[in-house]
Amino acid sequence: MSVDGWHTLLVLGGIRSGKSEFAESLVADAPTVRYVATAPAGDPEDTEWAGRLAAHRARRPGSWTTEETAADPGRLAELITAAGRHDTVLVDDLGGWVTVLLDPAHQPADDTATVAELAAAVRASQARLVLVSPEVGLSLVPTTPLGRAFTDALGATNRAVADACDAVALVVAGQTAWLKPPTPAATTPATPGSTPAARPAAPGSLGATPAEPATGPGTAESRPADRPWAPSTASTPDPGGRAVPDVALPEVLTPTAAPVPTPGQGGTSGAGDWAAPTMALPMIATGLVIQPGMELPMPDDYTGPQAVDRLATLDVPGAGLGVLEQVVGFAAATQGTATPRPWDAVRVLLLHGDHDGGASAGAAPGESARRARQARAGRGALARLAAENGASLQVVEAPTSAPFEDGPALPADQVEAALRYGWRLAEQAADAGVQLLVLAACGAGAEATAAAVLAATAGAEPPAVLGRVVNEQGEIDDAAWMVRCAAVRDALHRTRRSPREAHDILSELGGGDIAMATGVLLGATARRVPVLLDGPVGTAAGMVSRDLAGQARHWCLLPDHGGRPGVRLAADVLGLTPLLDLRLDLGEGATALAALPLLRSALTLAATLPVHPSLGGGAEDESFAEPEPAGPGPATTGADEPDFAEPEPAGPGPATTGADEPVFPGRRAD
Incomplete structure (x- = not known):
């Protein structure tokens, strides 16, 4: 879980500085907290030490659970590694651990290796993690060998953990200073029912951010005071140490905070933003009910063909736009005009939701969470491509799905909540003026889950639509692929007698990210916002949306199939023709962004090129001046001038006659 730019935080402070109270306030909103106590019990006769420990215990709410690591320092890294995405862990403190x-x-023990293991566990942690540690760097060097060993070891531990954490805070005399600020999140202006994510928080509250974040590699350097949501720039040193020009970062948005239910916990869909009604349509004003057979808008039936027919009349030297004519027709139909304009305001919705069990076989633990954090920080392929296209990027946490081979991936009430939340995300984008949505995903196990959905909705054979598994070293992992195939087979066998309606598919097989993606497609359709699909999650959501609103697929465009067999089959069923065959594998959503400049270029040409002169087009260039003729006579004639100018006569007399003059003006009147 990421909160206001961080999900792992180190809180430093001196003795009685208030560091523990501040750390506890950061997780006070969590329903449950795993409190890790590291300090040994100490001398039973030391009443002062016992009093300190008792004060710490008295502050902990009854819903917190306490775990001790004093017997084995290596257990701390194990506890952090074992914590899941929806767990909240508070470690107090690293001084006792050292x-x-x-x-x-x-x-004898390898203390350096143990510290390195702890830092690695913190860096890969999927939990919401807060660690407390004394800051010893400001004191005098101890005069005893044991004291020097302690300060050296604790200083090295603090440095390693601070480097691994997303943010670091220093508490001095009860006042908090941010040494490593949370990644600042830019957002669009607030719309009704939404809350800006980048806002100052009260001291000691969850997600408090500094007024002036520090600059440095990967952080925002400046935002004008009158444009708090403006895209920022960052400088990044290259491996050779040379100065590299600043590069643009995408406008990274944070969705309105919403509780992410844990699989198996029912009854949570009625609280928080997940269940809040949306206000886009009159039918939603009293609460959105997503059900089969909804009547949503369709693109214009006439402007699409008109725009394609118009392309044949444009002044181009060749045969035209080729397959990109589909882009022009799609944009014309969704914009309701025969001369569509390129999409200016684009938003990328990156859905991060993992799937437990065999579906995620071969996926590195914590890799999807790292990708999501990377995108929030404006780094990685997706964020860089978003910046190049001037698109905003919104990272959304979806519920983790349970192993579908053993039982439902997501309870039915949470499926409804995820659908509603996805719809709301699309509405918020439409209210912010977004003209095009790019649907992306980065969850572990998403491809196998999409294969299961495709098998259930289109009758596909799982091995035929499940792509090969490639590990972090770029090698094909056949063993992991077989595990995924077996998991999909078992899930389909388990649900062979289950209904095949949309809600049932999402609950039994699809899980959180596909349910949320389906809600995005439905909400975008309701608000007439086109969507670029790119990958298994988006196409699986398109398959599910057919049962809820058949109009949704007509608002979707598929730039590329990415070489994925499941995407190919889903595109064929949905009637979506992939435009390109780039075979990029940069993560779901990145290929669509890589193709977006080409799509925009096609729309720009269609909107700006004139009709060919042979078909009645106007003057090619208003600045063109016709050359003077070689012979006598005027070069041009005005609109009110006669076509023929009478030449000067050879004899005497005027060349022309006025309207009031006599027929023979040379004769004097009597």
């Missing part, structure tokens, strides 16, 4: 680590009872 004390136990240096205890002679644990020697």
Whole structure:
């Protein structure tokens, strides 16, 4: 879970500085907290130490659970690694952990390796994690060997953990200063029912952000005061240490905070933003009910063909736009005009929702969460391509799906909540003036889940639509592919007698990210916003949306199939013809962004090129001046001038006669 730019935080502070109270306030909103106590019990006769421990215990709510690591320092890294995406862990503190680590009872031991293991666990953590540690760097160097060993070990631990955390705060005399600020999140102006994500929070509250974030690699350097949501720039040193020009970062948005239910917990869909009614349509004013057979808008039936027919009349030297004519027809139909304009305001919705069980076989633990954090920080392929296209990027957390081979991937009430939340995301984009949505995803196990949905909705054979598994080293992992195939087979066998309606498919097989993507497609259709699909999650959502609103597929465009067999089959069923065959594999959504400049170029030509002169087109260039003729006579004639100018006569007399003059003006009147 990421909150206001961070999900792992180190809180430093001196003795009685208030660091523990501040750390506890950061997780006070969590329904449950795993409190990890690291300090040893100490001397039973030391009443002062016992009092300190008792004060800490008294502050913990009854819903918190406490775990001790004093017996084994290595267990701390294990606890952090085992924590899931929806867990909240508070470690208090690393000073006690180092004390136990240096205890002679644990020697000989490789203390450096243990610290490195802890830092690695923090960096890969999927949980919402807060660690508390004393700051010893401001004191004098101890005069005893044991004291120097402690300060050196704790200082090295603090440095390693601070580097691994998303943010670092220093508490001095009860006042908090941010040494490593959370990644600043830019957002669009607030719309009714939404809350800007980048806002100052009260001291000690969850997600408090500094007024002036520090600059540096990967952080926002400046935003004008009158444009708090403007895209920022960042400078990044290259591996050789040379200065690299600043590069643009995408406008990274944070959706309105919403509780993400944990699989197996029912009854949560009625609370928070997931269940809040949307206000886009009159039917939604009293609460949105997403059900089969909804009547949503269709693109214009006439402007699309008109725009394609018009392309044949344009002044181009060749045969025209080729397959990109489909883009012009699609844009014309969705914009309701025969001369569509290129999409200016584009938003990328990156859905991050993992699938547990065999569907995620071969996926590196924590890799999808790292990709989501990378996108929030404006880094990685998707964020860079979004910046190049001037598109905003919104990272959305979807519920984690349970192993579908063992039971439903998501409870029915949470499926409804995810659908509604996806609809609301599309509405918020439409209210912000977004003209095009790009649907992206980065969850572990998404491709296998999409294959299961495709098998259930189109009768496909799972091995035929499930792509090969490629590990982090770029090698094909056949063993992981077989595990995924077996998981899909078992899930389909388990649900062979289950209904095949949209809600049932999402609950039994699809899970959180596909349910949310389906809601996005439906909401975008309701608000007449076209969507670029790119990958298994988007196409699987398109398959499910057919049962809810058949109009949704007509608002979707597929730039590329990406070489994925499941995407190919889904596109064929949905009637979507992939425009390109780039075979890029940069993550779902990145191929659509890579193709977007080409699509915009086609729309620009269609909107600006004139009709060919042979077909009645106007003057090619108003600045063109016709050359003077070689012979006598005027070069041009005005609109009110006669076509023929009478030449000067050879004899005397005027060349022309006025209207009031006599017929023979040379004769004097009597």
